[in-house]
Amino acid sequence: MSLFTMNKVRKTFTNGDMKEEILKGVNLSLREGEITALVGASGSGKSTLLTIAAGLQSASDGQVLFQENNLSTMNQEQIREIRSKKFGFIFQFAHLVPFLTVEEQLMLMLDVSETKLKKDEQKREVEIILQLVGMDHRKQAYPSSLSGGEKQRVAIARAIIHKPKVLFADEPTASLDSKRSKDIMDLIRDITKTLNITTLIVTHDEEMLSYADHIIKMSDGLIMQEAGLNYELKENA
Template identity: 55%
Template sequence: METLSINKLVKTFKDGNKEEKILKGIDLELSQGEITALIGASGSGKSTLLTVVAGLQKSTMGKIIFEDKELTEMNPTQLRDVRAKRFGFVFQHAHLVQFLTVQEQLQLMMDTAELNWSKKKREEEIKSVLQAVDMWSHKDSYPDNLSGGEKQRVAIARAIIHQPSMLFADEPTASLDSKRSIEVIELLRSLSKERNHTVLMVTHDTDMLKYADRTVIMKDGVISES
């Protein structure tokens, strides 16, 4: 089943009196439970595509349909609501809040998503997710006491704690060594399959492609192969 549809998406940036078209009419459909890897050379437009689709930048033209709703027609408040409640994000760096413990990071995400869950359900979900990423024993730890791989595990837990339907991963293993990269991508894949997330992942690491269901290649602002 289709989760997200991108139709003739254009993104143009202004540089003084000049305009540079970064995305040149992208068409792409993402299916529920599918992991799509987005690759391409630096400057090909892959990170721009991810941030526009995720509602972090406005498109210039085109449509983005998510769960039968047109994101490109939403006002900023509506778009923030979708990002907070239906999207999950994993970036190159974990971006954890330094003064919050591991379990508090997840509590903050649940508050942001405005989940109407009981205290008991919240506690059970936090324990379940932290156990899934093998970080329950670190629930009271602060980010400064975690390794890079452990921080990314917490970032994944935070991305899925509110049960989003769509995950965006922008170079999620780029800051890790090869061993930790494999651990993190295997974890991301297993959890996304178990919970039926649709995943759009930007990566430059070809070793990550075998964990995707589909690879989309971008070149000069267009999809050259899908």
């Protein structure tokens, strides 16, 4: 079932008298419980596509539809509410708050997303999610004492603590070594399937594509190719 759709989305940036069209009428559909990977060279438009899908910037033209809501016609407050309650975000770097413990990072996210849980209920939710990502033994640790892989696990826990419908991941393994990258992708895949989340990932790492249900190759602001299996994309790229 399609949960998220983009119809003829365009994005143009203006710099003085110069206009640059980054997205040139992109159509995209994301399905529940599946991972879609966006690949392409730098400047192909994949990160711009992700940020527009996530409501972090607006499209110049076209529709962005989520659960029958048209993000393209919403005001910033309406979009912010959807982002805080329905979307989760993972980036290349964890961006953890340095003076908060692992547990406090997740408690803060529950407050921001307005889950309206009591403190003891929040603590139970945090415990469940930290067990899911294998970090329950580090809940009182501060970011400075965590490894790169552990920080990213906490970032993933923070992204899913409020039970989002869509998870956006922009180069989530780019700062990690090969082993930790695979561990993180194993975790993202398991979470996507277990929680039936719709996941959109931007990545440069072809080794990560084996985790995706769908792979979309972008070039010059257009979707050039789609594949349900990663080897099809590699052979035809």
